[in-house]
Amino acid sequence: MALWPLALSGQEAPLRYNAYGAPGLIDMPIASSAPDAELAFSMSSFAGQTRNTVTFQASPRLSASFRYADLDDVLGPQDVFYDTILDRSLALHYRFLDAGPHRPALAIGVTDFVGTGIYSGEYLVATTALRPDMAATLGLGWGRFAGIGGFHNPLGPAFSERPERVFGQGGTMTRNAFFRGDAALFGGLHWQASDALGVTLEYSSDAYPYEDGTAFHRRVPINIGVTYAPQPSLRLSGQYLYGSELGVQLTYVVNPMRPPYPSGFDLGPAPVRPRSAGGQPSMVDVGPLARALQSEGLTLHGLRADDAMLAVSVENNRYTTSAQAVGRAARVLTRMIPVGVSMVAITLVENGLHGPPITLRRADLELAEYALHGSDIIAAVADIALEPSPPPVIATRFPTFSWGIGPYLTPNLFDPDNPLRADFGMALDARWEPAPGLVASATLHQRLIGNLADATRVSTSVLPHVRSDFARYDREGDADIMDLTLAWYGQPSATIATRLTAGLFETMYGGISGEILWRPAGRDLAFGVEVNQLWQRDYGGGLGFFEGAITSGHASVYWQIGQGYQAQLDAGHYLAGDWGATLTLARQFRNGWSLGAFATFTDVSFADFGEGSFDKGLMVTVPLSWISGQPRRDVIARTIRPVTRDGGARVDIDGRLYALTQPLTPQAVTDTWGSFWR
Amino acid sequence: MGKFLAMRWLCLVFMLCSCATAPDPDVMRAMLTPEQVAQLRAPMIFVVAPTRRVAATLVPVGQNGGVRTWQTRDGVQIATQNGLVIASRGLGFDLMSADIGGTSAALRGGPLRYTRLVTYLSGDAQTIVVPQTCVMTAQGRQRHPANGIPVKVFVERCQTRDSFENTYHIGPDGTLWWSRQWVSAGVGALEIERIRR
Structure with missing residues (x-):
């Protein structure tokens, strides 16, 4: 049952998120993107370096990560030793070229857009599928990604100097640092052995300049990891890092576009009652109509009855989408108004404010209720006015x-x-x-x-304590x-x-x-x-x-x-x-x-x-x-x-x-x- | 009014069972004895959702052209046309609409290969149209266990993102006495028995 949303979307094997919460290998990024709108929560830890990241695939190409890291035993610039640093950072990852038959996907990224700069690094990365189950990645990195094997910046002399990181108060853009300083290559392979199991091997160009020697000893630039997905939304990874440390990672993904219950458990609506079936009252009776609407989660607000047209305004107390509220109201009306009325106009109301009336022919409702393209029919025939024309408020609505x-x-x-x-x-x-x-x-x-x-922290703000x-x-x-x-x-x-x-x-x-x-x-x-x-x-x-x-x-x-x-x-x-x-x-x-x-x-x-x-x-x-x-x-x-x-x-x-x-x-x-x- | 009330009471009994203790679908079906069925004055179907191990009786609450809307005591609906399911509501993974013309024709001697179209709702309130390519085969005859009426058995195999198999037991007058019909990947199939015509 949980596979249903995946089945609908035809999704491929789960994407691996790296230890920084970005689409990636183990520490290094890759050029892929997560499915659109996916929200990934990841937590990785090794040698006292814990990173908690929320990554949102904001568009099919762009993802943004907010990271909250807890780094132990860090030796900062000027040889200042920190027992613990709490570091917040914002990362962006943009895939600007899709993979084709003869070319890799390409992506560009910044790992610390705003923050203290401890993870500051930028990259340009290419990923290509060698086989359906295997992808290779090669990247060019700056900053954190240029720790070992660095060479002169290919972007030219103007980019050759990278300002020293300042472990300051954070929040300021680390100006003039992006893509500056030496560059280095990184890369790796990911093999998706089955839907649930993946193996990753990477060459990491991160020298861990502030952690190596204090938090752990970096011996080789090679990492290997195994990822197991017991269910599509959960990924567990274990990795052996830099020839000296074991690390673990847990990633949980949720996609707003893939709810657990796409159509909901909304109880069945009061069905359309065709005029030919009869049973409708000969006059509009406000009380029963209001009660029938109330049982559908709608409060009758106003009503105007002309010969062939009945206009109502309703407050939606139940439905997430406006169209569903209108649809429920329309069905109730077919049951509760005289057969001589051929048109209904439905207005949604919020706190006394009115939307435009949506006018529907009763014949169209009868025709479209169970038609294959019933929603499309309604979309085509519904008339949405540009201006509200609120029906008079019914006496029983207030107070x-x-x-x-x-x-x-x-x-x-x-x-x-x-x-x-x-x-x-x-x-x-x-x-x-x-x-009203x-x-x-x-x-x-x-x-x-x-x-x-x-919380005992006392504000030291120099501004008014607003x-x-x-x-x-x-x-x-x-x-x-x-x-x-x-x-x-x-x-x-x-x-x-x-x-x-x-x-x-x-x-x-x-x-x-x-x-x-x-x-x-x-x-x-x-x-x-x-x-x-x-x-x-x-x-x-x-x-x-x-x-x-x-x-x-x-x-x-x-x-x-x-x-x-x-x-x-x-x-x-x-x-x-x-x-x-x-x-x-x-x-x-x-x-x-x-x-x-x-x-x-x-x-x-x-x-x-x-x-x-x-x-x-x-x-x-x-x-x-x-x-x-x-x-x-x-x-x-x-x-x-x-x-x-x-x-x-x-x-x-x-x-x-x-x-x-x-x-x-x-x-x-x-x-x-x-x-x-x- | 009287018959309607009696029917509602009967439904109430069954639905209370399904809500409160969720008894085995077979136990629930056994409670619908021939004597009780004989007292029914309105149509009724008995529906089992095997993937969820729940069952319920449904009675008509609407009729629009050839489509009948059936509803459980607790508000779950299915809509049928000649007994074929064309929509469900309240199951979480509902069939929003369906064109089952191919199935309907094949059961009446029409072409045995055909394409059906069904629609679902995406998680973002958009309609998803899914084609199903189906083949119908006759599988002989048997008697409907509840009333001994001879029925022809048809099996419909469909290919789509999920492949599934529907079964139809049709009486001499065309009544669909028993069927297993696919709804969605999330719900699976529903087993629908006609209790009273």
Whole structure:
């Protein structure tokens, strides 16, 4: 059963990830790429050198790795000895030429794009298949890859000097070092003996300049490794390294495009009831219609009945894709409205904001329900208007109150003293909607167990402590108001959405926030402005604030690049009073996954910022529906920062308009038509 | 209304069994005695998913043209056309749609070699169309164990990314009394028995 996603994609033997988490041999890289969108978690260790890497195949050609390494017994520059160095690095690997019948694949890579520079190295590498089960690799390396057998840089005299590495505060680009200094050759062979078993032999040009002699003794530049894949997503490797050490590696891969249950365990829909079958009421009865929609996870919001056309607006409480929500609503309507009505128009609603109505002929629904190309038929005949035309809100929709209790887990990764901290407890969520577009919500946490409060590190930031006192927030108070807000959403025109929120936005800030978004339907660009008047909450998690107001705000440009890639540029005033801009790049999958990275540069100097030099991080969103196969809209969303400092910091506010309106766009529906009949 | 309720109660009994203790499919089938079947007033099928060792009774919840939608008590559906499965819902690896015209014709004396098309949903909400190249062969006659009706046995071998074998037991009037039909690589085949026409 687990082989199903592989069977669908026709995937070949599992790719080997090297000890740095990149597609590779053992320590050296190869020119191959992982399957598109694959996410690999690898952990390798030998002689006190432990590397934990997350690698994302961001496009078919480009992969990015974030690495967190723990190096013991390192002799740094100027003969400074380190018992332990914790090193974060970002690597990029780009395959710029595909393998052909008479040419190898070629790739270029940088192993330490941002970081302390201990693993700094660059390469150009070629890989070719000698046989279907055997591949040979030859590479040219710089920096770390030019440790032995080095020769003059073939790129010319301008590249001959490589600056000395500085084990500094990190975060600064290691400028003028890329592809500089001596170069050397490396290479190796990989033999995939069976689907599960591979053998790798490599010649490593890494001299381990800081580890050799202190952490281990490098004797020969030859490594040999065996990789065993007990299941396609798991690879275990053992390797004998440099003639002196045994190493182990574990790699686990997951691919957002290959969920464990591609069609989900969504219960069967209420089937289409053809008009010829009869049984539909002679008049639209709002109560039963609302109940029928509710049993499909949809809340009836508004309704307008004309002679031949019935327009409804619904809130999607269950489905990841907008097209599935529309499809479920359409089927319910065929059962619950008079046979004389020949057209239905369905509008999706989020927090009172409306998407465009999607108009379908009843005859097409009857025809396409079980047609082979049923989704394509619907895609061809559905009419998506450019402008919302909200049906009048039904009387029974407002006010409503809902609440829930569930467990929560708040991890804090990469604390220098303990890279794995977390709190666990119970969360209470409540939501009250007194009128269309008005949403009051609250989240309370009661901590039960955890070690976030053990963090004793005191902020030494020279900036206002707008974020770096997070440990004090974790420490004080077991019961916290996580958020408590009243928000008012408006749609003054077809292309404009507005939000006004007041209350406690997050654990550290409260105040008033206003946002306006201009997002024309069917366009790739959107523009927004947000202005906030904020007060910093005190550490206790209650209703108290510290003195002094902060004004922050941003102007934002959002760009749908295509194929799910998104870019966002926010420029404005940050919490510590700094001015600057944040660039965010993300890849969003139609099934709800999203993986992205961001970096913020402000007028705070790298020195004033402190460790890390500037604010940056990764953003991961995993839909629970993807994991469990059960239809639901909640997600696990995490922003992972290597270090949390005060420069480039922003407030977190729920209900920001761009993400909120995303499922309402025509594209959200047209991209997912395949799930209309799911 | 009365017959509908009675049927629902019967289903409820079986489905509770399948949910709570997941008894052996054979045990569940044995509980559907001829006496109970005689009391049924509406069509019913009994479906076993051998790869998951679960079974359930399904009753019609929809009819659109020649396609009937059947549903278990807990909301899993299959859709059939002349007894041939053209869709499933709620199994995790569902058959989204199928053109089984070739199978249907071959069972009625048409060409014995044909191509079927089926669609699945990718993990990214896209439709995947998969062709299946099939050969139908008649395999003689036997009697349907539950009611003694003589049935013709047909075996359909299909090649696709996965190769599989479907079996059909067809009564004199064309009723498909028993079949084993491939759904997807994730679900495998379903064994479908017609309990009441």
